[in-house]
Amino acid sequence: MEFMAEFPDDEACLQQLWRDRFSPDGVHADCPKCKTSRVFERYATKQQRQSWTCTACGRHLHPTAHTIYHKSSTSLHLWFYAIYLMTSTRCGISAKQLERELGVTYKTAYRMFQQIRSLLEEDIRDLAGTIETDETFMGGKEKNKHANKRFGGGRGAVGKQPVWGAMERGGRVVARVVPDTTKRTLLPHVIERVMPRSMVYTDEAAAYDPLTGMGFGHKRVHHAAKVYVEGDVHINSLEGFWSLIKRGIDGVYHSVSSKHLQSYLSEYAWRYNHRNDSESSFRTLLLRAARR
Secondary structure (H helix, E strand, C coil), rough: CHHHHCCHHHEEEEEEHHHHHHHCCEEEEEECCCCCCCCCCCCCCCCCCCCCCCCCCCEEEEEEECCCCCCCCHHHHHHHHHHHHCCCCCCCCCHHHHHHHHHCCCCCHHHHHHHHHHCCCCCCCCECCEEEEEEEEEECCHHHHHHCCCCCCCCCCCEEEEEEEEEEEEEEEEEEEEECCCCCHHHHHHHHHEEECCCCCCCCHHHHHHHHHCCCEEECCHHHCCCCCCCCCCCCHHHHHHHHHHHHHHHCCCCCCCCCCCHHHHHHHHHHHHHCCHHHCHHHHHHHHHHH
């Protein structure tokens, strides 16, 4: 009801996109041809893609051009509703559920799903303050796999996809798929995404041994000794984020391939990073869709 009150039809969605992308007041916009702000009018036409026209030179501006809505025959109203659904849930929504909610084919729902998710990728490189960093492994239990996909009955991380993450204490998080958890793989991620002289909390993994000599503060919590908190030294915030992802994938998506895992991680990280925004996640994503 909240969504329908604000966006009851295609026209309301198109007007919002026009304002977000070109004209905050709905009338004036920067004309690429005139090189200045001009009055734009919307004239009745038979064209499928609606446009606004500069009253001085006749230049057309198409609000949907070169966005995720570009050349899509799906109504703008359904696009907006799909964005609303994807941002109003904590654990995500599957393309199959999107198909049922929108009343479109699975192929259409999946394409919309992928296009919207492409907006959620954030390349965060300035984590600062107190940082928790850790790895996890994504994958099902060996006993639940088909016989030809088992890795010799191995336990723990055998046959699973490694994922590295870092989180500002009480702030943002970044999660990346990595080929392994060796020093050569993990340290470049820390150097690239964590600001120098930050305090980094880790577990006892040997990959993080050089951090102190590289200009970072470094403290460990020893999980192998059953120690999970020592004063303010812990990585429980990041462990909670890993749990959120795994429970979400188990409950919503059931299965995710390594090929597409990064896009799922980006979705969960984006939702987590924007949890305290003054504007709703829906509004934030609408603006990002308009400015891409």
